[in-house]
Amino acid sequence: MSTTIPIIPQPILQQAKRLLFISPLALGDFLYIKTFLIALKAKQPGLEIDLWLDDNRNNQDSWRLSRSKIMKQWIESEPAFNHTYGCCSSKEEQEKLIASAKERNYDIIVTEPTSKSERFASIARQINSDGYLVCGVEKKRFAGLLNNWFYRGADKTYSLDVGKLKAQHHITDRYHLLIDSLFGIDIDKAQFMPDMTIPQAFNQATASWIANNFKANDSQGKLIFLNHLSTNSKRDWRLEQLFGLIEQLHAQASESRFVINVTPDHVDSIRSKIADDPKLAAMNIAVFTVGDHFFELPALIAASDIVITVETAIMHFATAMKRPLIAMMRQKKPYWAPPVTPTAQVLYAEKGRGHVSDIDVEDVLKCYAQMKNSI
Structure with a gap:
């Protein structure tokens, strides 16, 4: 049982029927925080x-x-959650979303501390009517002198005290601290790391996709899932590095099958570059992008023999x-790194500007060779 005195008083939490958690969660964030929100749901x-x-x-x-x-x-497939408000493409769309949320009459609204905390406090304030409002504060702008204005209407404000964590901690430790601080939800450390359950229909669809994209006589080669792009150019690997790695791995085992994961806007250009290169065109390479549903991606990762990726949600799915x-990875925010095991290794960008593209193909090949017997 948690010994934390929670930010939200227990009588208010126990009487609440609806809670809105406001945070610009990305895929990796949700993978790790859902464990603790599900624990909250189990308690109440x-x-x-x-x-x-x-x-x-x-x-x-x-x-x-x-x-x-x-x-x-993905969230709609998780029974612990009810309604999800996605990203807006315009201010007008956001205003409609706020109006829709306001109709839900939330008893509690919580914003997570982020670099734009005051903006999310503003959204929460527009949604909130008579509910209990708790606003997270990451940075005290103007030395905190305007906090009373930025977070006006909040019943409480809070910041995440990461000083309570060990120097070498994981993102799950941060999310445990966050949810325990807010709600008094404590779970055993052994349960921090998430898992993923993929509906069987997507496993079957993935098997069909693999069969359709690789020749039958190549079916015994290792399936190597590759991802070189992120949402930040500092975390990207260059395309020539990706192709160089494929060529080297193909030279070691010509039966290997390579899946290049990209976003929809990159599919045509990557396929064209492969087709235009005689060496690449002769290899077993397929280009993948999520089509209709989220579970297409984790299902293909689950079917792969090894995942080689830059710092994106894909490395977290592989871990799960x-x-x-x-x-x-870059050396920035090492708490996002997956736990190192004989079959999971992290290469940090230690040269040049410290960007992921400063990690050489030879570094990856050496790591692959060391792991090969464990795969």
Whole structure:
């Protein structure tokens, strides 16, 4: 049982029927935080937990709207959650979403501390009528002198005290601290790491996709899942590095099958580059992107023999499904790194500018060779 005195008084939490948690969660965030929100639901089964994912950018960037769509699909498959508000493409759409949320009459609204905490406090204030409002504060802008204005209307404000964590901690430790601090929800450390359950229909569809994209006589080669792009250029690997790695791995085992994961807007260009290169065109390479549903991605990761990826949600999915993994990361925010095991290794960018592209193909090949017997 938690010994924390929670930020939200227990009588208010126990009487609440609807809770709105506001945070611009990405796929990896949700994977790790859902464990603790599900524990909250287990403690209070009658509480409806809704999630506000909109990041307040109000633009039409395809990657964020696509990610929001598949996140909603995933969250809707989780029985602990009720309603999800996705990312908006315009201010007008956001205003409609706020009006819709207001009709839900939330008893409690919580915002997570982020770099734009005051903006999410503003959204919460517009949604809130008579509910209990708790606003997270990450940075005290103007030395905190305007906090009373930024977070006006809040019943309480709070910041995450990461000083309570060990120097070498994982993102799950942060989310445990967050949810325990807010609600008094404590679970055993052994239960922190998440898992993923994939509906059988998607496993079957993935088997068909693999069969359709690789020749039957190549079926015994290792299936190597590759992802070189993220949502931040500093975390990207260059395309020539990706192709160089494929060529080297193909030279070691010509029966290997390679899946290149990309967003929909990159599919045609990657396929064209492969087709235009005689060496690549002769290899067993397929280009994948999520089509209709979120579970297409984790199902393919689960079917792979090894995942080699830059720092994105894909490395977290591989961890959750216990797939062999080589993750390439910057040294910034090491608490996001997956736990290192004989079949899961992390390569940090230690040269040049410290970008992921400063990790050489040779570094990945060396790591792969060391892991090969464990895969």
